[in-house]
Amino acid sequence: MMATFKQLWRSHKLLVLAFLVALTVTCFFATRFVASSIYWADPAHRDVQIEGWMTPGYVARSYRVSPRVVETALGLDGFAGRGRTMADIAESQGKSLEVIRADVVAAAIAARLLGSAPR
Structure with missing residues (x-):
């Protein structure tokens, strides 16, 4: 050989x-x-509470929805949220992390109910 x-x-x-x-x-x-x-x-990484260090992509994977759902809930368009943390996005929008968290969770639940979660 x-x-x-x-x-x-x-x-x-x-x-x-x-x-x-x-x-x-x-x-x-x-x-x-x-x-x-x-x-x-790992089930421990599913539907975790949204923290400030998370990115929109991480949140989308955790909640098993399309990244577009999270971006829409955050009022972002396309690549505006790429690489930014939830804390950065909340600060730039003048909102608290709790408000951002509630918006994203509500959008994720609605997306799942409508069946737009990625397969």
Whole structure:
């Protein structure tokens, strides 16, 4: 096997390097996918109370609704909430975190009742 690898390396260095890069990228995304799946499969991460450190994307995953539902409840459009915390959004809108929390939870419940939760 090692002789075969050495022969491949000598005759096709670029191809071997491309394969190793592709393998590394695949392993990275596979690890990320598995870690994310394990994290979100844990019932302790579902319907958690909204805290100031959470992002709209995290809240959407926790409540199992579309990110669009959370963005609409927060009055954001598109990428305006990306990377911002709930505390930052509340502060920029001049609202308390409790008001933001109530708006998002109400929107999430309504979305679930209407069946617009992601599958």
